[in-house]
Amino acid sequence: MNLVEWLQRIMVGFGAAWVMWLMIGLSVISVAIILERAWFFWSLRDDLSVLARDLRTSLDDSIEAARKRMEASPSAEAAVVSAGLAVAHKGPEAAEEAMGGATALQRMKLERRLAYLGTLGNNAPFIGLFGTVIGVVMAFEALGKDAVTTAGAQATQVAQTAAPQAVMSSIAEALVATAVGLAVAIPAVAFNNFFQRMIKATLANTEALTRILLSHLKSDLAFEVPGEGVAPPPVVEKPRKAGKIAEARATASTTVSTTAKKNANDAPPASASEEES
Template sequence: MTPIDALQQLFLRAGAGWVLWLLGLLSVVSVALTVERWLVLRARGGDLRVLAGRVAALLQAGDRDGALNLLAASPSVAAAIAAAGLRLADRGPKAAEYAMQSALALERGQLERGLIFLGTLGNNAPFVGLLGTVIGVIAAFEELGHAAPGHGGGTGAASQVASNAVMSSIAEALVATAVGLLVALPAVAAYNAFQRKITSLCQGSEALTNLVLAYMSDTTGPEGQPEAR
């Protein structure tokens, strides 16, 4: 038996049903991950206009601890990034800026957790479905070969019945490709939407980071050291 014959027998024995079960499992994981990421990203937003106004009022009053407490109490991404810089206010604007850049990278990593699965699923689910279709077509042509004249398939009405069965098998095989597309499309849509949301959250943090740097430039001297008050 040649390697091709061995693979053909393996595909015929396995069938295409396991591909549909695999796609179903991947779809369940995709939906669960989509809901979880949506809840996380929604919670990490917040009204930055109101938060920035309250933080600015506290910083203007010289209450840095109060501003830190307010930022720590907020679940927003911008608050976590701004708090990282405000904690290093005594070390100067440069240290605070580096701290906020580091916090931004950490926050983005947390926000993007699991998105690689959605992206990979969106790119590869159609190919998994296509594999099921190919296996189904192999089985259909195998059945057609057995029903052909000279293989005991007969002629006339019996051949017509065999041909109809083959066509039905091919139609069923195409279902795997359709399911693969149905799994991939929502995953791709969710991945793109979440990436846009994450970019918006990270860009929104500039409102608070610039506010912190402005406060520090007002409270430090020309060399980046705290001014005597």
């Protein structure tokens, strides 16, 4: 017995039914993940236009008011902004870094279990195709048995009647496996794309809210944080101007000439002999 015959007997022996049961199990897991992700995204819903407006208004009041407003929202965008507000007293750079880390954590939560949907959507048709191949092998096996001669006219008639039935049954099983693979793959791909689109929208809204906070912190460096007081404004050194440098040089030359005149006046008068010489 060679390898091909051995694999053929294994495929014919097990049939394509186990492939369809596997696909049904994978589809049950897929439906469970779709429902769980749908409930998760539904729990994070909020009116982002109202949230952005309230953030601007509360920032004009105080950082603490903005923090309370963000903590009252269940959205992922508000969680990211809350991370920035928690370190707002340290400056815009610290708030930006904190919100960047919070965005990465929220992305992981949003993308959880979606890799399974993407993998199942890409590979379910191939699993169904594997069941189709097994069904075709079974059909050709039935055709091969039909070619074997049997003794007696009655036995030959029975074999000729049973063989087409086995071939049609194997082909039908192969087509069912293909249909099950497509039925599992199509919803998985559709919902995976839908959830990915929602993740992109959430991250875009997060970027918009973080820009609102950073613009407020950078435009008002003397912002007030409860318990921290008022941050002193930064000292900015003004550059020297060419006019002031020229003025300093003129003042130095005037001082030198005044000193020279004073020394000349204080010198003793010259004698007559010195004048004649």
